Amino acid sequence: KVALECRHISLSYGATPVLRDVNLKIEPGEFFALLGPSGSGKSTLLRLIAGFNRHQAGELLVDSQDISTVPPHARNIGMVFQNYALWPHMTVWDNVAFGLVERRESRDAIRRKVGEALELVGLSQYAQRRPAQLSGGQQQRVALARTVVIEPKLLLLDEPLSNLDKQLRVQMREELKNLQRKLGLTTIFVTHDQEEAMTTADRMAVLDGGVLQQVGSAAGLYDYP
Numbered sequence: 001k002v003a004l005e006c007r008h009i010s011l012s013y014g015a016t017p018v019l020r021d022v023n024l025k026i027e028p029g030e031f032f033a034l035l036g037p038s039g040s041g042k043s044t045l046l047r048l049i050a051g052f053n054r055h056q057a058g059e060l061l062v063d064s065q066d067i068s069t070v071p072p073h074a075r076n077i078g079m080v081f082q083n084y085a086l087w088p089h090m091t092v093w094d095n096v097a098f099g100l101v102e103r104r105e106s107r108d109a110i111r112r113k114v115g116e117a118l119e120l121v122g123l124s125q126y127a128q129r130r131p132a133q134l135s136g137g138q139q140q141r142v143a144l145a146r147t148v149v150i151e152p153k154l155l156l157l158d159e160p161l162s163n164l165d166k167q168l169r170v171q172m173r174e175e176l177k178n179l180q181r182k183l184g185l186t187t188i189f190v191t192h193d194q195e196e197a198m199t200t201a202d203r204m205a206v207l208d209g210g211v212l213q214q215v216g217s218a219a220g221l222y223d224y225p
Ligand code: ADP
Pocket: 013, 018, 036, 037, 038, 039, 040, 041, 042, 043, 044, 045
C-alpha cells in the first residue's frame, strides 16, 4: 500500500492550462473518487500519474519519492479504461497473461497468477474466449484482471463503468469496491457519476476547469450538481 501526493501540479497543452496548481494527498489503501464534468482534466491527471502526460510544474510523490521522471513501465501503476482496451485477437487468458509474459515471469508463476486473477473476477470458465464473445461487464472484468495481475502499487480507474447499462453499473461498482478492499490497493476512481463515487469511495474531490475544488468525505460533497 502506497501513499500518493500531488504538490502544486500544473499542466498545459500548448498555451491552454488544463491542470492548475493541483494539490492532493491520497492515503495508503484509500479508495479515492475524482468527480468532475467532461473536459475538466480528470483523464489528464490520471495519465499524468501513470506517466503518459508530463506536468510542467509541481511534484508527484509516491511514498514521498518524486516519480516525475520515472518512465511509465517502471512505475508499476495499473490503469483501467472506459473502453476496456483488450486485444481482440487474444483469448481472455492471453490478455491477462500479457503483462507477466512481457516481464518474463516463469511459466509456473504466470499460470498461477493468471488463474488467480481470473478467479478473483469470476471468469475462470471464460479463459479460452475472445473479448468479442463476452458481455461488456465481462470484458471490463477481464480488463480489471489484466491490471491487478501485475500487482500494481496504485490502481487508476478511468470511468471504467461508463459503457455499461445502469443495472450492471450498480453491480460492478460493488465488485470494484470489494476487489479494492480485498487487495488493499490505493485507488483513484474517475467518474462523472456522483452516486457512483458516494457508494464506493472513502473520500472524493471535484475537479472543475483544472482546479481541484473540494476534497472531503463522501457525505461532505452533497452539494455537487
Ligand atoms: P476529462 O477527463 O475531465 O473529460 P480531459 O483530461 O480529457 O478531461 O481533458 C481536459 C482538457 O484538456 C479538455 O479541454 C481537452 O480538450 C484537453 N485535452 C485533452 N487531451 C489533450 C491533448 N492531447 N492535446 C490538447 N488538449 C487536450
